[in-house]
Amino acid sequence: MEQSGTSSLLQGAVQDLASGVVSALRSGDHARAAALERADVEAEGLAPAAVRVLGADALLPSTLCHTPPLPDDLAVFRKAVEAYPPGDDAAPTVLWSHWAMRHTLRRLDPGYVGGPQQEPDAAWLEGATWQVLTHQLAVLAALAVPGEDCAVARAAGHRPVDVARGFVRAVRRRDWRQAAGAGRWLTLLEGVPQTLGLENGLDFVELMGGQDPLVALQVSAARLTRAGAFV
Incomplete structure (x- = not known):
């Protein structure tokens, strides 16, 4: 039951995160969107996991507009990249999703050093x-x-x-x-x-x-x- 509850919270956090990204894309107010902060407060601890599920699209407004993300958003994104590396038996889509996140982080955070950028x-x-x-x-x-x-x-x-x-x-x-x-x-x-x-x-x-x-x-x-x- 606890696992089911956690899964439900995570799904809700992912939905809230996606809604924040959509709002930013539609409004054009990318600098003030703070998409990552829209996740349910009760699920705040799941924010990095929600970002990992959504992948590189969590910072899509910054990517498309070529504008820097908010520092808090970038910090959560970086935490997601570092906290959820793909396992040795990860599916190709998981490997590529993680690669896309590292690629995005390298582009938006000049201080990030995440190892070789070789494509899967x-x-x-x-x-x-x-x-x-x-x-x-x-x-x-x-x-x-x-x-x-x-x-x-x-x-x-x-x-x-x-x-x-x-x-x-x-x-x-x-x-x-x-x-x-x-x-x-x-x-x-x-x-x-x-x-x-x-x-x-x-x-x-x-x-x-x-x-x-x-x-x-x-x-x-x-x-x-x-x-x-x-x-």
Whole structure:
């Protein structure tokens, strides 16, 4: 029961954190958003864990606007990176999520020294079916940032039609989180079929799943990227 209660608190903290990021992205008030401080006060001790779950997107407003994060936000983010390193048997998506966080921390905190910046292996994406590819990319949507180059982004760039197929499949399955993550990637890719109707697709995903802050975060990031506001 205690474990269930902790899990519930963590989920709530993640939702609050995502809501703070969405608010910052939509309002444009990035310097005063203090997104990491929006987590439930009762779950304050879970803030680093919540940041680890959300990953590099916890500092997405600073990343997209190229503005320094608030010191308290940066401190919590750094604590999350240091407190939750991936284990020896971690899944590729976990390795990449942690890499993205360290990469973000290096960019936003000049004083951070986090060891070698070698990318994890991304070979598992090369032979993935389009369904698996879309799922994995949606999990790693925090890597879908304008101007960033990494093996995962290159894998996505080689298969825009497959990602578009995955987006349509996710919408049909009402998997709004996966659809939003795939849509965010599609805003960065060249060669996306015009017949996809991505703009209308994002509208629909936002309408149907936008009450979920994790969906709203991805859609907001996709819209800003598509508008070219931060490229």
